[in-house]
Amino acid sequence: MTKFAYVRISTAEQNELRQVIAMEDLKIPKENIYMDKLSGKNTARPGLQKLLATVKQGDVIYVESFSRFARNTRDLLDLVEQLSEMGVGFVSLKEKIDTGTPTGKFMLTVFAGIAELERAFILQRSREGIEAARRAGKHLGRPVKNAPDDFDTLVKDWERKVIPLSKVLEQCGSISESTFYRRRREHRIIKGKK
Secondary structure, eight states: OOEEEEEEESSTTSOOHHHHHHHHHTTOOGGGEEEEESOOSSSOOHHHHHHHHHOOTTOEEEESOHHHHOSSHHHHHHHHHHHHHHTOEEEETTTTEETTSHHHHHHHHHHHHHHHHHHHHHHHHHHHHHHHHHHTTOOOSSOOOOOOTTHHHHHHHHHTTSSOHHHHHHHTTSOOHHHHHHHHHHHHHHHTOO
């Protein structure tokens, strides 16, 4: 039996050290720790796929928490079923789940269902909050930078090569080039030009 570990963080700002230390405490060699630094929204993760291609019958995969392994119940159950068919065990430290036992298999299903329900509630509350903000007339997203009053003059000066684009962008509130070109198109439509 060979021990393997899977570690995942969702963003570059997060730190995987806590998960790695937990795996090293289990005496899992660094070369057997597979990692991904991206969302767990699906199973198409390079580290996870490499791990699944590496393990063989009798091996065991350890994770700090099953939420690091899969983000929803369906993916979690599919992955654990795939491991089971390969003869590979699965252990989640936080939830104290070991699929090598009947109780572990049952608890995995229960915890996974609860986690997915909680995620669905979070998404539902988020959608409701966004809708309430829209109804209240609140702007969502980045603040809108309005074009200056002399935008038409700036565009004409730029088109005649009187001033460089960088100066136009600066005078428009440090907008990006793509925002400038979009505003220019919108401005022409409003003015009735093609």
